[in-house]
Amino acid sequence: xxxxxxxxxxxxxxxxxxxxxxxxxxxxxxxxxxxxxxxxxxxxxxxxxxxxxxxxxxxxxxxxxxxxxxxxxxxxxxxxxxxxxxxxxxxxxxxxxxxxxxxxxxxxxxxxxxxxxxxxxxxxxxxxxxxxxxxxxxxx
Amino acid sequence: xxxxxxxxxxxxxxxxxxxxxxxxxxxxxxxxxxxxxxxxxxxxxxxxxxxxxxxxxxxxxxxxxxxxxxxxxxxxxxxxxxxxxxxxxxxxxx
Numbered sequence: 089x090x091x092x093x094x095x096x097x098x099x100x101x102x103x104x105x106x107x108x109x110x111x112x113x114x115x116x117x118x119x120x121x122x123x124x125x126x127x128x129x130x131x132x133x134x135x136x137x138x139x140x141x142x143x144x145x146x147x148x149x150x151x152x153x154x155x156x157x158x159x160x161x162x163x164x165x166x167x168x169x170x171x172x173x174x175x176x177x178x179x180x181x182x183x184x185x186x187x188x189x190x191x192x193x194x195x196x197x198x199x200x201x202x203x204x205x206x207x208x209x210x211x212x213x214x215x216x217x218x219x220x221x222x223x224x225x226x227x228x
Numbered sequence: 229x230x231x232x233x234x235x236x237x238x239x240x241x242x243x244x245x246x247x248x249x250x251x252x253x254x255x256x257x258x259x260x261x262x263x264x265x266x267x268x269x270x271x272x273x274x275x276x277x278x279x280x281x282x283x284x285x286x287x288x289x290x291x292x293x294x295x296x297x298x299x300x301x302x303x304x305x306x307x308x309x310x311x312x313x314x315x316x317x318x319x320x321x322x
Contacts, residue, residue, distance in 0.1 A: 091311065096304065107297055114290060122287055131294070134301055141304050144320040225316030 093142065100142035107135040115210055116203075125206035129213030136214075137221060145222070156215040156222075163211030170205045234282040238275055245271045262306050269299030 111131035118124030139148050174183035184201045191197060248271065251264040273295045280288040309315050 103297075103300070110293055110297070122290055127290075127294075131297070134297060138301050138304070140316050141301070141308055144317040146319050221316070226318065 097142045100138055104135050104139060107131060107138065111135065115206065118206060119200065119203070125209030126213055129210040130217065132210070133214050133217035133221070136218060140221070140225070145226070156218045159211050159215035160219075163208040163213075163215060166208030166211065167205055170201050170208070173201065231282050234278045238278045238282075241271050241274050241278070245275075258310060259307075262303060262310070266299055266303045269295060269302070273299075 111128045111134075114123035114131060115125060115128030118128070136148070136152065139151065143151075170184070171182040174181060174185075177183075177185075184205070186198070186200045188196065188198050245268055248264045248268050252261050252268070255261045255264060273292050276288050276291050276295065280286065305315050
């Protein structure tokens with residue numbers, strides 16, 4: 089018997105963007121409020137898992153053609169790159185830099201290289217979680 | 229004053245959670261237990277909100293949305309397992 093999941097699929101199409109937006113908010117708010125790369129990454133993978141629940145693995149591979157192995161590698165590269173970047177300026181490994189910039193549209197921003205390190209954590213967490221879930225969930 | 233009200237409300241919700249735990253342990257069928265666990269998750273949201281009122285902080289407000297999302301995903305996963313036997317299908321139209 090073929091089941092009809094239209095309520096679940098329509099609810100997923102609405103809720104997915106709220107979850108992704110919330111995870112991006114948690115990722116960027118990590119410097120001043122609770123949150124950060126780890127929780128943001130887990131929440132993003134939660135959104136992809138909801139997509140996997142409502143649809144199937146083939147559809148999700150078509151929507152998100154991402155190799156999560158490369159995602160982990162990119163995240164580790166971000167983390168090591170921000171660490172090794174300090175060595176170029178004659179400061180110890182993992183020294184972070186901080187600056188205030190004024191951009192035309194975005195206005196006054198305070199940029200910190202710790203955010204790039206956090207982006208690496210985010211990518212690694214998403215990649216590891218999705219690889220675990222997809223490897224276990226794959227039948228035969 | 230507001231702390232006392234929050235504590236009374238936490239007590240009431242704790243009693244409701246105890247009744248739901250009785251349903252989780254006793255519930256004759258699996259769907260009873262799934263619905264009770266979902267309601268326990270939502271009660272936890274209410275308890276977190278009331279505790280953040282009592283402690284006069286807004287540091288826990290992300291936890292509320294997070295628990296709502298996690299309860300939804302968990303319940304959807306369990307009900308899909310009960311209906312189809314698999315949680316993540318490889319190909320839906322096969």
